[in-house]
Amino acid sequence: MIQRIDAEKCVGCGSCAAKCPLDTIRMVDGKAVIAYPDDCMTCYLCERACPSGAIFVHPFKEKLPPTFPGPQYLAVEGNDLRERMNGHQEEDCHE
Numbered sequence: 183m184i185q186r187i188d189a190e191k192c193v194g195c196g197s198c199a200a201k202c203p204l205d206t207i208r209m210v211d212g213k214a215v216i217a218y219p220d221d222c223m224t225c226y227l228c229e230r231a232c233p234s235g236a237i238f239v240h241p242f243k244e245k246l247p248p249t250f251p252g253p254q255y256l257a258v259e260g261n262d263l264r265e266r267m268n269g270h271q272e273e274d275c276h277e
Contacts, residue, residue: 183222183240187214191236198228198237207237 184206187198194212199205207228208217214236216222222239229237 183224184216184219184228185238185240187216188236188238189213191234192232193234193236195233197231197233201227201231203227 187207192213194209194214196209196214198214199207199209203225204218204221204223206216206218206222207214209215214228214232224239224241226239229239
């Protein structure tokens with residue numbers, strides 16, 4: 183993930199934006215800016231293309247959020263299907 187672009191070092195050549203395969207970097211007012219940070223795939227092409235060394239890519243992409251809620255999400259009381267199936271509703275099905 184692109185950690186930062188030093189605006190003072192950026193010469194505005196646009197080579198970083200041209201090399202980025204995911205269009206993460208854009209040129210704004212003659213300077214490179216991180217337009218879509220979450221799209222960065224940490225390929226280092228922008229950092230290597232920058233002639234002034236203004237781009238710093240973090241070596242590890244941030245951890246993605248879980249696809250399904252994990253243990254940090256607690257079920258709302260009365261809204262947990264396991265309680266319904268293990269409780270009185272299961273008995274109602276056998277009557």
